Amino acid sequence: MKTETSSALVQGFVRSVVPVLLALIVSGLIMLAMGASPLDFFAGVWRYGITGSNWQRSLALMSPLLIVAIGIIVAFRGQLWNLGYNGQYLLGAVVASGLGPILYAVMPAFLATIIVFVVAVLAGAVWSLIPAILKARYGTNEIITSLVMSFIAIGVVNLLIKGVFKDPGVTTPQTTVIPEDQLLPYIPGTEIHIGFLIAIALAIVAQIVLSRTSFGLRIDIFGASPKAARHVGLNSTWMVVLLFAISSGLIAFAGSVDILGQFTYQRADWDPRYGDAVMPLVFLARFRPVAAIPFVAFYAVLATGGTLAAQQAGLNVDFLFVIVGLILLFMTITEYIGNRRALGQSYVPAGLRRTVLQPFTRTSERTSA
Template sequence: MQATERSRARRSTSVVIRAIIPVILALVTAAFILLALGKDPLAFYGDVVQNGVLDGNWQHSLVMMTPLLIIAVALIVVFRGQLWNLGYDGQYLLAAVFVAGLGPTMMKQIGPGLTYLALTLLAMAIGAVWTLLPAWLKAQFGTNEIITTLVMSSIGVGLTGLLIEYVFQDPNQRTPQTRTLDTGDMLPFIPGTRIHIGFIVALVVAVVFQFILNRTSFGLRLDIFGTSPKAARHVGINSKWMTIVLFLISGALIGLAASMDILGQWGYVRNNWNPGYGATIMPFVFLARLSPVGSIPFIAFYSIFATGGTVASIDAGLSTDFLMVIVALILVFMTITEYVGTKLDLGQSYLPDELKEAFRRPALVLTRRKVHA
């Protein structure tokens, strides 16, 4: 029993270390890049903390965390089934434009409560429907879902622009954008804060899906399906339906994220606007080992870094794209750490054979010299 507990403790420690090391290495590497650019890394990171956490700025970070966490769960669902839903931009923007475009009129006609519910359900339905074609093609013909979801995303982004200009355009604005929700019609705040209740929805979604994926028969079937679709068929799991269901759930959650984001933070959608949430959080989803609850601290870290880092980049005279450099570095170091960790777990050296041989030769020469001496 003690051996089992020690083994679990070692595995848990290994998971934590392998999750944290890429972030630390990325931050250290980014510090050297800042030095090379003539910037002060300590001042930069200090500004990140100041503008992302201190003086009440943590509330802005948690507001930003809301759609990111929901989208993280949406990606985890399909990734657990070894499927790829990379159409998050199109699904998000299409859901968002309908929420923003219909919101002002519905608020006046049926009031905030029913409008929140109706728009959220509509957004979830739009996000889900936009995954249906890639899901069906994957289930029926085995078509590569990476390509089909990216194509559908491009179509969705373009269609969003057309809807803004020709259907939901605010007649009082020259810039193509939807009408803006009144401040009083936005999602209510958590008492005593400036954080809207969408943040609570995001936490509930993470906890609920943590339970579903790890404690229910559906989660077990999903893991079997993700491990081997052939094995899933042998135990009576319908792989085609599982593929479609996973995509629908993922798309619906992305639609939910769009609804919470528009109703709680933005209030409108402007043409050519795309927050690109999915691509930015993908490394953190894998660092969390595809765990909805496990992703919470990583998404919180990124939210703080993005909120404070935007201001810090401007203050340092850098492009805000520097944040994407750090995200890319995390992805690179995550790949390296996983490679090294997997080799060590299998009892293998992480050094390539050629490099091991290069190290071995001087050692052999030294040994021979000692023998002759």
């Protein structure tokens, strides 16, 4: 038993931490080739992302990143590729930035905030219905449909900001700035808004639901084999629609938290692309919400400190996405080297792999023999 535990820990380290380390090393070599100093860059990441009060800025950024990661995990646990996260995030953000000032003017801030959150979640969930129904009823590839819906959402958001929600007092197309006293309150003694606590609570709740409840088991069974799920009485159509709605609703909720937590308004053509950044992190976390917390914290520090560090090192800010891409690359390489014959199975929870995947593997082996 101890040997199995040690082996599992080693495999977890290799497949989760090693890709990050390799990505940092190779990104450093790329900086050298570009004439920049990797030591200055990483020192700047530490200085601007952690030291002094900068760690509070990193934790504030961590809030929407973690909620987006949870939303992606929910869909991926059901083997559904919800890649419409950028548009869903912006829909939630525009609900907060456009609808928020209207509500705050006529009702108490607490009640207005709750309404904004509910409407944001509903907007994200409703926007996911088209790719979900097409997937459930006709087997349409949800990668394509969710991406298309994301592009449409981005266009709709820009139209709203330039039209209905535009602040008439400024020439730049943006929404009205929300007064500071109507934003999410700070954690006492810090400059971190309570969105951080909400994100951590959501991660814990999602972890419990996915790993300790019958609903989580249903998601894992459906993700492992929709046909097997139908045989045990699960409604595949309902599962697809529900998982898409939860995933998209959470991602839209992250957008509203971000606006009410730190941005206070939204400009046209603004897109932080949080989903692109956290995508490799949810794989490194093996689709476990709590395990995603340290990886998201790592990226939050990298993004917070890396923005100024990149500028001082003479690098484009988009170099951060190069690091994310390298993480994804090395994650794929280590996964392939570690388990060529069962590529991807390490992402499936161990208990589910034993109860669901092994029977199919044995059947395949008997057939080939």
